[in-house]
Amino acid sequence: MFDWGDLRYFLAVAQTGSTLAAGRMLRVSQTTAARRVAALEADLGVTLFEKRPAGYRLTPIGEALVARARGVEAAAAAVTDAAAGAARDVSGTVRVTTSEIIAATILAPMLRELHDAYPAIRIELDTSAALRDLAGGAADVAVRSVGGLSGTGVVGRRVADDMWTVYCSRDYAAQYGLPTSVEDLRGHSLVGGGGEGVWFYYLAWLRQHGLEGAVATEYDSALGLLAAVRAGLGPAVLPSIVADADPSLVCCLPMVNKAGRGIWLLTHERVRHTPRVRVVIDFLAVRLTALARAKPVAPAAPRP
Numbered sequence: 001m002f003d004w005g006d007l008r009y010f011l012a013v014a015q016t017g018s019t020l021a022a023g024r025m026l027r028v029s030q031t032t033a034a035r036r037v038a039a040l041e042a043d044l045g046v047t048l049f050e051k052r053p054a055g056y057r058l059t060p061i062g063e064a065l066v067a068r069a070r071g072v073e074a075a076a077a078a079v080t081d082a083a084a085g086a087a088r089d090v091s092g093t094v095r096v097t098t099s100e101i102i103a104a105t106i107l108a109p110m111l112r113e114l115h116d117a118y119p120a121i122r123i124e125l126d127t128s129a130a131l132r133d134l135a136g137g138a139a140d141v142a143v144r145s146v147g148g149l150s151g152t153g154v155v156g157r158r159v160a161d162d163m164w165t166v167y168c169s170r171d172y173a174a175q176y177g178l179p180t181s182v183e184d185l186r187g188h189s190l191v192g193g194g195g196e197g198v199w200f201y202y203l204a205w206l207r208q209h210g211l212e213g214a215v216a217t218e219y220d221s222a223l224g225l226l227a228a229v230r231a232g233l234g235p236a237v238l239p240s241i242v243a244d245a246d247p248s249l250v251c252c253l254p255m256v257n258k259a260g261r262g263i264w265l266l267t268h269e270r271v272r273h274t275p276r277v278r279v280v281i282d283f284l285a286v287r288l289t290a291l292a293r294a295k296p297v298a299p300a301a302p303r304p
Contacts, residue, residue: 002043004076007069009036010048014066017055091120094280098143099197100127101222105242107143110287114280121276129196134268140277142266143284145197145239149266156266159285160241160292163255164201167243168235170250179235179252182209189216191236194225202237205256241292263288 012022013033023033037056041048048062058066098107103125111123132138135151145162149155166185168178179185192206192215193199206212217233219225229236230248241263243249265285271277 002040003036004072006036006040006043007072009033010040010062011066011069011073013037013049013056014058014062017057019056090118090275090279092276093122093124094141094276095124095126095139096141096143096280097126097128097132097139099129099145099222100195101226101239101242102143103127104223105226106245106288106291107284110284113287114283117283118276118279121279123280134266137268137270140267140271140274141280141284142264143288144264144266145261146264146266147261149264153269154266155269155272156264157285158262159265159288160263161257162261162263163240163257164237165240165255166235166252167229167238167249168252169230169232169248171248172229172232172234173250175232178250181253182211185209185211185235185252186214188214189234190214191217191219191225191228191234193217193219193221194237195219195221198222198225198237198239205237241288244294245291263292 008026009022009032012025013019016022016025019033019037020030023030026033037048046061047059048065049056050059104127107125111125114121114123126132126139131144131146132142133151134140134142134154142156148158166179176188177184179188190206190211192202194202203212206215217228219228222239225236226238226242228234229238229243230246235252238249240251240255244251265281265288267277267281272281
């Protein structure tokens with residue numbers, strides 16, 4: 001076998017008639033051009049050029065190999081062009097997994113913007129409460145509340161702290177008053193539940209403050225919990241990245257994050273540089289980070 005790169009020097013010398021001119025064409029020294037041609041001749045076991053005072057002249061064998069060398073050069077250029085085209089291709093399907101409440105609230109308008117900017121990208125959205133196996137290819141991108149990176153080859157960035165606290169609707173605050181402390185909540189009927197991933201932490205917080213008995217209604221999903229609070233059924237614990245973006249809701253208590261969790265944008269190293277996946281990740285990262293930095297909705301005035 002020979003070094004395919006040496007064919008470039010062979011063709012340059014064949015075209016220009018000298019190693020000096022070939023070196024200038026390829027932006028290398030004359031010595032390098034001559035050495036590479038000599039290496040090719042040694043690897044092939046043939047003489048490609050007659051070295052004359054006037055320059056390099058192709059031998060009959062060299063003449064016979066020029067056309068084939070040009071074919072190899074054309075094939076290499078085609079491979080380069082195909083690779084460049086694939087690198088620019090941002091079409092195809094990207095599978096995104098997230099929680100139902102994030103998908104239905106903050107992510108929906110972002111995906112609309114993404115479609116407007118990249119109409120050739122098709123999003124498959126999975127709103128299962130279970131964490132999908134990115135290493136196994138169950139999804140390309142995940143937007144999840146987790147404690148950090150886990151799993152072989154999983155990479156990502158923390159776009160926000162997973163803060164949460166008690167919220168109620170503005171209409172509820174106007175009618176029943178705005179609870180601003182744990183003691184205030186004892187006089188209100190709370191909405192509980194939220195499904196897997198929410199109720200575990202919510203219930204622990206209620207028990208810690210002796211408020212479990214104040215729960216009058218319980219929903220089995222985070223989206224149902226949000227709908228109940230929006231409807232004025234009562235206060236409830238909600239994730240701040242969702243509730244702060246909702247103008248119908250107001251924050252009742254200071255935010256907490258006792259579990260140290262964050263909102264992470266995750267993918268696997270196997271697909272992280274795939275153009276369509278990279279576009280989705282970068283697009284969502286900018287918008288989720290900006291959303292997390294936005295100021296929360298101002299609280300409603302408490303009832304006199």
